[in-house]
Every structure is written in C-alpha cells, then in structure tokens.
Amino acid sequence: MASYQIGVLAGDGIGPEITRAALLIVEAARGRAEVDLRWRHLPMGWEALQGGATAMPEETKAALATCDGWIMGPHDSASYPAAERERRNPSGELRHHFDLYANIRPAHGWPGIAAVAPQADLVIVRENTEGFYPDRNMYVGSGEWMPTPDVALSVGLFTRRAARRIAHVACRLARSRRQRLTIVHKANVIRLGTGLFLEECRAVAAEYPELRVDDYHIDAMAAHLVLRAADFDVIVTTNMFGDILSDLTGELTGSLGLAPSINAGDERAMAQAAHGSAPDIAGQDRANPIGLLGSVTMLFRWLAERHADPDLAALGATIDDAVARAVAGGARTPDLGGTSTTTTFAEAVVAQLT
Numbered sequence: 001m002a003s004y005q006i007g008v009l010a011g012d013g014i015g016p017e018i019t020r021a022a023l024l025i026v027e028a029a030r031g032r033a034e035v036d037l038r039w040r041h042l043p044m045g046w047e048a049l050q051g052g053a054t055a056m057p058e059e060t061k062a063a064l065a066t067c068d069g070w071i072m073g074p075h076d077s078a079s080y081p082a083a084e085r086e087r088r089n090p091s092g093e094l095r096h097h098f099d100l101y102a103n104i105r106p107a108h109g110w111p112g113i114a115a116v117a118p119q120a121d122l123v124i125v126r127e128n129t130e131g132f133y134p135d136r137n138m139y140v141g142s143g144e145w146m147p148t149p150d151v152a153l154s155v156g157l158f159t160r161r162a163a164r165r166i167a168h169v170a171c172r173l174a175r176s177r178r179q180r181l182t183i184v185h186k187a188n189v190i191r192l193g194t195g196l197f198l199e200e201c202r203a204v205a206a207e208y209p210e211l212r213v214d215d216y217h218i219d220a221m222a223a224h225l226v227l228r229a230a231d232f233d234v235i236v237t238t239n240m241f242g243d244i245l246s247d248l249t250g251e252l253t254g255s256l257g258l259a260p261s262i263n264a265g266d267e268r269a270m271a272q273a274a275h276g277s278a279p280d281i282a283g284q285d286r287a288n289p290i291g292l293l294g295s296v297t298m299l300f301r302w303l304a305e306r307h308a309d310p311d312l313a314a315l316g317a318t319i320d321d322a323v324a325r326a327v328a329g330g331a332r333t334p335d336l337g338g339t340s341t342t343t344t345f346a347e348a349v350v351a352q353l354t
C-alpha cells in the first residue's frame with residue numbers, strides 16, 4: 001500500500017474549522033481505500049506567532065520539505081503584528097520557497113446551486129512566481145519602492161522560462177479536458193511583459209496541435225466570462241490577472257467558498273482553498289469546507305499522477321462524488337443559502353460515503 005506524508009497547516013480564522021471538517025471526511029473515505037495517509041500537523045499563522053515564532057517558521061518549512069504535499073489553511077496576515085506584515089505572507093513564502101509556480105483554480109457550476117454561470121466548467125492556470133507581485137518577483141528585495149514619499153514604482157517581471165513552464169502545465173491540462181486553451185494578457189498596453197508571455201504561450205501551444213487556442217485581453221476576458229463562461233475550458237494567464245479572474249469565476253459558479261486550488265511545482269504541491277480566512281464568520285461553525293476539501297482532492301489527483309497511484313486518484317473521486325451528492329441532497333452551509341453548520345455538512349458528506 002502506498003504511503004504519503006501530508007503536512008497540515010490549519011491557519012487562521014475559519015482555517016481550523018474547515019481543516020477539521022476536511023480531515024474528518026478524508027479519514028472516513030480512507031477506510032475503504034488502499035492508501036496510507038500520514039498527517040503531520042505544523043504551526044503557521046497566529047498559532048506560530050503565539051508560540052514565539054514567525055508566521056511561517058523555518059521549522060515548518062523544513063518539515064514540509066520532507067512531506068509529499070500539504071494542506072494550507074487560510075491566513076489572516078492583515079491582522080499580524082507590524083514586523084510580521086513586512087515579511088512575505090505565509091502562502092507567498094511557501095510558493096516562493098518551494099517554487100510552486102502553477103496555481104490551478106477550477107470553477108464549475110453545481111446542480112441546485114444558484115449561479116450566474118451554472119454551466120461553466122473551466123480551469124484557470126495562473127503563473128504564480130512573477131508578474132506584478134513584488135514580494136515574489138525578486139531574488140532579494142522587493143519589486144516595489146518609493147524614491148520619494150509621493151512616488152511609488154511597481155515592477156512587473158516576465159521571463160520566457162516562467163511563461164513556458166506554466167504554458168506546458170496549461171496545455172497538458174487542456175489536452176486531458178476539452179482541448180481548448182485561452183491565453184489571457186494585456187499585450188496591447190503592457191507590450192513587452194505580457195507580450196512576451198503571450199508569445200511564449202503561443203509557441204508552447206503550437207507543440208500541442210490537438211488544442212484549439214485563442215487569446216483575449218484581460219479586460220475583454222472579464223466581460224466574456226460574465227457573458228459566456230461555459231465556452232471556456234483552460235485559461236492560462238499571468239499572476240495578477242489569474243488572481244483576479246479566479247475570484248470572478250469562483251463567484252460566477254456559486255460561491256467563493258466552493259472554489260478549490262492547488263499550487264504545484266515540479267516536486268511538491270500544496271492544497272489551498274481560493275478564499276481567505278473569513279474573520280467575519282470565524283469560530284461560528286458556519287464556514288463552507290468545500291473549497292478546502294476540493295483542494296485536498298486536487299492534491300490527491302496530483303500525487304496520484306506523479307506516483308501512478310490509481311487508489312489515491314479513486315479516493316479523491318470518491319470524496320468529490322460524496323460532496324456532490326450531499327449538496328444535491330440539500331446539505332448546504334449559509335453562504336449557499338442553507339442551514340448546515342460546518343460540522344453537520346461534514347457529517348452529511350460522510351453519510352454519503354457509506
């Protein structure tokens with residue numbers, strides 16, 4: 001039986017509640033699967049700060065380096081002490097440290113859940129290491145600075161290497177889906193930076209002749225998604241555009257609380273829901289765990305592909321099916337208009353596993 005060590009970073013706000021629910025469901029599903037999962041709970045965020053460490057302790061990073069993958073809860077970095085806010089936030093630090101260059105964010109409609117785009121079934125593939133994110137796009141220092149108190153400069157970084165590797169991820173994914181790739185950029189204005197991104201994505205896509213490929217400017221794409229999201233399959237784009245578009249697609253297909261993601265490199269991947277720590281509902285047992293749970297099953301699929309492990313892929317599919325059946329049966333947290341608590345929703349999913 002294959003064995004995997006999975007780090008668990010519960011995080012801030014609703015993080016501990018949704019992580020508990022997700023692990024409860026995975027443990028219930030695992031009873032039937034030929035998979036050995038070993039959880040390794042590690043501190044980050046407020047839990048680490050209260051223990052006298054930084055929000056992303058070196059010990060946690062060292063332990064994660066020995067894991068096959070990990071579950072990253074949300075962090076409420078805006079509430080951290082001033083010295084801590086000067087640093088890269090915990091997930092930015094892990095994306096940078098482990099070179100998790102591909103942020104993969106699917107969005108699809110759910111039967112019975114009201115949505116602007118219920119027919120949509122798409123995946124945003126976001127370049128995760130450069131672009132206009134100043135805490136990530138420099139080896140040392142920041143891509144932002146102020147020469148005078150009244151002038152701010154923000155540098156975008158675009159390399160052919162980063163564009164090519166994210167384009168390959170997107171093309172491989174599109175090949176396994178509906179074989180359609182859309183490149184999103186702003187090459188009419190950010191001509192050199194996003195122009196280079198577009199050029200490299202087109203060149204890589206030409207290596208996958210079975211794909212239908214088109215491209216849109218980011219502003220036009222936002223409008224197209226609202227009008228006809230169901231026409232799109234895999235969307236590859238730069239860091240900031242992907243961040244913005246994936247919040248849009250999460251809401252278009254129901255709720256941000258439903259939106260999963262993984263951050264993947266060549267060696268490791270981290271499951272991380274697209275939403276934040278939701279401090280407004282923290283501790284109330286009303287957070288939706290579906291986004292985090294879907295991220296965990298994405299991680300299982302990623303590991304399953306890497307280790308050619310059909311049992312782990314089957315475990316992910318079993319959980320996804322049980323969630324879909326529980327939602328179709330009316331189990332819904334308040335963000336979806338329902339009355340389930342996080343706990344009773346998890347129990348409803350477990351009931352579907354039997």
Ligand code: ATP
Nearest residue numbers: 075256257275276277278279280281287288289335
């Ligand atoms: P961040 O900057 O960390 O992304 P944020 O405050 O901008 O944080 P979220 O924490 O994602 O964004 O919260 C946005 C809104 O969505 C809040 O009203 C929150 O309660 C709601 N929300 C986010 N995640 C969930 C969830 N899993 N279940 C229910 N509601 C959620």
